[in-house]
Amino acid sequence: MNKVKDLERLKSSGVVAVLRRVPKAKLFPLVETLISAGVNVLELTVDSEDSYQSIKELREQFSDQALIGAGTVLTTDEANQAIDAGAQFVFSPSFNEEVVKLSVEREVISIPGVMTPTEMVKAHQAGADVVKIFPASAVGPKYLKDLQGPLGHIPMIPTGGVNVDNTASFIRNGAVAVGIGGSLIDNQLIEQDDWAALKEKAEAFKAEVEKGRGA
Template sequence: MSIIQTIEQEKIVPIIRSSDKTQLQQVIESLYAGGARVLEVTMNTPGALAAIEWAKATHSDLHIGAGTVLDAESARTAILSGAEFLLAPTLDAKTIETGSRYGVPVIPGVLTPTEILQATEAGAEMVKIFPIRAFGPSYLKDVHGPLPHVRAMAVGGVSLDNMQEYLQHGWHAVGLGSQVVDPKAIERGDMKQLTRNMEQARALLREGGGTR
């Protein structure tokens, strides 16, 4: 199974973004304990690359990607640290090209149909439609009219409250940030809250007819 297929199967990608590198391993462990098997660590998180290396060495069944990858140089660095997939907030063809060279999929951030088509023509197997907040769950259905082949992840406005609605509208995956990876819980050292958040997300997925 490819990593894109794994993301589609898991459907939920927790997004780890933190200013404190000392707790990254605990955050990853807590999400893993809650059932996360696909994770994103953003590149603007201090210690992101070391955390990716550690996670890959610790959990063979954990698929971990690097997020906020803005250019080809960052892409290569993340890949050499063990990232299995890369996510970006923007579309950069050279980043996708670098990922393809190493056999690592890049999920670029796009918004318009033009950007979506450019991304897929550059080799992206999946796109991250970001920020989705202003468009809502039905946006993918509109996109699929002229571009039925597009596989898309919704990010930037997806929460535990509306996650099911997105998935019911045919989105292939969703990225969940602070509602799962709660920065306040991290600040007070309450890692069990992250586990509970992840368990809740997985329960909602099951209730909505998801595979997990």
């Protein structure tokens, strides 16, 4: 594993797609669609069907094309299983110091969920590579801007409530990337196998990231 390179890849992408409980039969065509749209950082939540096996299979098939990680990781046991399966990063909705330290020891990217400045500093001091501002809908883009003065050295990824209308604003206000779930991973489109529409959604988010970066 090359954690430094993986971290650069994550930040460069700007979009982390959150795949939660996607039916196994739809998972691979969904991943292929996202990658084709330039969304190549994929978080598979561990509460998904057969999640650890799916992480393993995704790494085997897409290791050259995408960064594959685990999400909704709450315990060290879940973190270990995910990393054993090949997860390149560990996303959590909360800050668990033991999960962070385990991820650091096993040389994968650690991204715990935080909300307050105190949590951000504690997570960063524990070794977190990035912090997940969650739920971002509760605070909005300006919150990240306000944090940049004292805490701009800590990379931040807002998740929860990020949509195509606020993505550029989050990036403009300091986010290194955004985590996107339901506003991108549309269950109805997946059920209908409407991969063209899903690709358009993914491309729109990528365009908003570039707009936020001033491209």
